[in-house]
Amino acid sequence: MRIGELAERAGTSTRTLRYYETQGLVRPRRSANGYRIYDEAELRVVHEIRTLLAVGFGLDDIRPFVACLRAGNSSGDVCPDSVAVLRRKLAEVDDYLDRLGAVRRQLHDQLAHAIAQREETCLRTRPRAD
């Protein structure tokens, strides 16, 4: 199949597919006139890329998964390099969750304090207004 069909079937754009190629993630054959030709396996690869991107991976992180698929595995996850990336990413996410939780608490406290301050100011300004 050509680039337009793959783009449509993968739910992305031709621009994106060419970009993945420059990043070494997808490797189409070329037909006589220079058009890119993809087989079904590449559709699988593109799906893997899209899924991992949606999870928050960068293209560099995704490379091992594509290599794993291309090595003939039914899943891109099972190779050692992929597992290593999964572990690292899980740790990163855990870190980020911690920090984001701290931020949440700070925002919450800051908001509560600001509102309390405003209440107090209102009471001082017009004590019997309410």
Add this chain to the structure above:
Amino acid sequence: MRIGELAERAGTSTRTLRYYETQGLVRPRRSANGYRIYDEAELRVVHEIRTLLAVGFGLDDIRPFVACLRAGNSSGDVCPDSVAVLRRKLAEVDDYLDRLGAVRRQLHDQLAHAIAQREETCLRTRPRAD
């Protein structure tokens, strides 16, 4: 004080301070020779900016807080616009925490599954090796 001193006292760079100025967040006077002159209040402002940036705010979000400080309040949080931003940001963080939690679960499952697959493959390949 001039820009170098403020940068050092605020723990940032002169480039950053000039950038904040282009964004309308900091407004120094100018001395006769064109040098930027900052008073102590601006140090406070820069601290506010840095703190909120560290929490994950963008400069646009920070603008109301600076205005609030500049209006004479002891905290940048207490003005209505600031409170509105705090609410919005808290909601954004909550959303993000949810999504990140989902990502965490997916990564965890994916990792568990990959490892289980590898164990299984090992057992099939060399059943009595371990």
Add this chain to the structure above:
DNA sequence: CTAAACCTTGCCGCCGACGTCAAGGCAACA
């Protein structure tokens, strides 16, 4: 024959918060 619908490469634009020169002016000290 021609128009439409593909395809190609190449290059600039985007977002945000700056970093990093470059080329020059001003100030203070030996």
Add this chain to the structure above:
DNA sequence: TGTTGCCTTGACGTCGGCGGCAAGGTTTAG
């Protein structure tokens, strides 16, 4: 007087994952 160390504006570079456009070649349908 020269050197060092401030300061000024201006402009381009960074990172990632593309979007969008230009200028052309190819193929297919009418």
